[in-house]
Amino acid sequence: MGSQNQKNNVLPGFTPALGYTIFYLSIVVLIPLSALFFKTATLTWDQFLVAVTAPRVVASYRVTFGASLMAAVINGIFGVLVAWVLVRYRFPGKKLIDALVDLPFALPTAVAGITLASVYAPNGWLGRYLEPHGIKVAFTPLGIMVAMVFIGLPFVVRTVQPVLEELDQEIEEAACCLGANRWQTIYRIIFPTILPAILTGFALAFARAVGEYGSIIFIAGNMPMVSEITPLLIITKLEQYDYAGATAIATVMLVLSFLLLLSINLLQKLSRRFAE
Amino acid sequence: MQVAKHHENGVKVSQSTTEPAWVRYLLLVVALGFLSLFLLLPLAAVFVQALDKGWEAYLAALKEPDTLSAIWLTVITAACCVPVNLFFGIVAAWAIAKFSFPGKSLLITLIDLPFSVSPVVSGLIYVLIFGLQGWLGPWLQEHDIKIIFAVPGIVLATIFVTFPFVARELIPLMESQGRDEEEAALTLGASGLQTFFRVTFPNIKWGILYGVILCNARAMGEFGAVSVVSGHVRGSTNTIPLQVEILYNEYSYAAAFAVASLLALLALVTLVIKTVAQWKIQQTLSVAENER
Numbered sequence: 337m338g339s340q341n342q343k344n345n346v347l348p349g350f351t352p353a354l355g356y357t358i359f360y361l362s363i364v365v366l367i368p369l370s371a372l373f374f375k376t377a378t379l380t381w382d383q384f385l386v387a388v389t390a391p392r393v394v395a396s397y398r399v400t401f402g403a404s405l406m407a408a409v410i411n412g413i414f415g416v417l418v419a420w421v422l423v424r425y426r427f428p429g430k431k432l433i434d435a436l437v438d439l440p441f442a443l444p445t446a447v448a449g450i451t452l453a454s455v456y457a458p459n460g461w462l463g464r465y466l467e468p469h470g471i472k473v474a475f476t477p478l479g480i481m482v483a484m485v486f487i488g489l490p491f492v493v494r495t496v497q498p499v500l501e502e503l504d505q506e507i508e509e510a511a512c513c514l515g516a517n518r519w520q521t522i523y524r525i526i527f528p529t530i531l532p533a534i535l536t537g538f539a540l541a542f543a544r545a546v547g548e549y550g551s552i553i554f555i556a557g558n559m560p561m562v563s564e565i566t567p568l569l570i571i572t573k574l575e576q577y578d579y580a581g582a583t584a585i586a587t588v589m590l591v592l593s594f595l596l597l598l599s600i601n602l603l604q605k606l607s608r609r610f611a612e
Numbered sequence: 613m614q615v616a617k618h619h620e621n622g623v624k625v626s627q628s629t630t631e632p633a634w635v636r637y638l639l640l641v642v643a644l645g646f647l648s649l650f651l652l653l654p655l656a657a658v659f660v661q662a663l664d665k666g667w668e669a670y671l672a673a674l675k676e677p678d679t680l681s682a683i684w685l686t687v688i689t690a691a692c693c694v695p696v697n698l699f700f701g702i703v704a705a706w707a708i709a710k711f712s713f714p715g716k717s718l719l720i721t722l723i724d725l726p727f728s729v730s731p732v733v734s735g736l737i738y739v740l741i742f743g744l745q746g747w748l749g750p751w752l753q754e755h756d757i758k759i760i761f762a763v764p765g766i767v768l769a770t771i772f773v774t775f776p777f778v779a780r781e782l783i784p785l786m787e788s789q790g791r792d793e794e795e796a797a798l799t800l801g802a803s804g805l806q807t808f809f810r811v812t813f814p815n816i817k818w819g820i821l822y823g824v825i826l827c828n829a830r831a832m833g834e835f836g837a838v839s840v841v842s843g844h845v846r847g848s849t850n851t852i853p854l855q856v857e858i859l860y861n862e863y864s865y866a867a868a869f870a871v872a873s874l875l876a877l878l879a880l881v882t883l884v885i886k887t888v889a890q891w892k893i894q895q896t897l898s899v900a901e902n903e904r
Contacts, residue, residue, distance in 0.1 A: 353707035
């Protein structure tokens, strides 16, 4: 491998650089992650099944994945809208708003958590207007979804935005010349082009929401069976010294996030092919 | 920059590539309304609630010994994590962006892995290795070394969650820059290190800043992973986010938000530096393109 490279590449340092990369990757990421699978392997199949299909655990999957899916759909819609407005329209404060979209990446999750909880609490800035209409956000599954929308928003905007920027407006002009109205152009020309990016952003937002912990626990209320998310259940099991149970649930989550990562990579390959 | 201008002209000139005015205003209002509701309002709420009981209470909350030790621990954690991940990021980007080898895309996927692992799981794996019931637990206890529920555990878990930041920023940047300049320097007799510091580094310095600032923000703000390995010992294994949690759960809301406002300020500073770095990266890239 090395010698093949050196024939067409005079740059030094390939072997030590790749060696160090693989070494560091192994000790920081791969070996620790494998610990999870080795620990799970000490359980029998029955023990594993019982641990990951207990009613409280299944309820937590339903809450986590249901809310993540809803949040990703909301982010998909509003994320595309925000990206569209940022790329196509002019308005005062646009640069500022553009920079602010990344706030959920930069704001620590615990801060987001306590803030959202206080804003949506019954006496909070928004909660006090929602409560009289019978809409309870804080301490319900709806609150979990709100937190997930917050942390997932930049993913959709930041994957769709560059694709929209690259989009050649001449194609739209051509569509118009050929007799398409604006909606047909958007539906037939623009939407199919940005669809892979939308799906990638959707999947990224979904994956992030499924694993999220810090911003959710403060607003969720954390009632078993109702508003308890899976990551919290892992912590609860750890605190009860139920290492086997915690590990089994963590394995399920890890395998699911691998599958999501795989589909995101496929989507990105697809969109790259689309761009070419 | 030029792209934006092109769009602006395009929008003005051609009716065929834009929507009727009322649609534009409607979309703008909905998008900005959504962003204000979900981003601006919570951001404002942090500072308003932090100053709820006045400046004196705010400063007093920050001067609490437990808070000060949390700040100190957070700074130490970031100071350990950022350099090691920075070094890794540069080395990995050199290997991946400047050379071609089989299995490259798999390697990139593996480097991104910590981003798709739940923070709680990231903490759990370190408990499984270094905890009392873990692989190394008995050995560590024999030698009286504490990792879990102590500072080393916090540092390790934070290294894990901040692992990809620098590498994932530098890989695409260095790939887009190619290796012509480095090859020229080497042909002219520069050594490998000279080539890196005199040729490669000036091209990637803003990318490095970008990666470092995001890595630092995550290192200082990480909650889930740190929460699992810290043990929440006040004044010794609490980072700022954990201190926020404790104060909040004790119903000292003003104090919790005062401490949280430090992290919110960090987030704002991060966004500013990130925006500047991004702008500089674009500039470097377009200058390089013009020269070609």
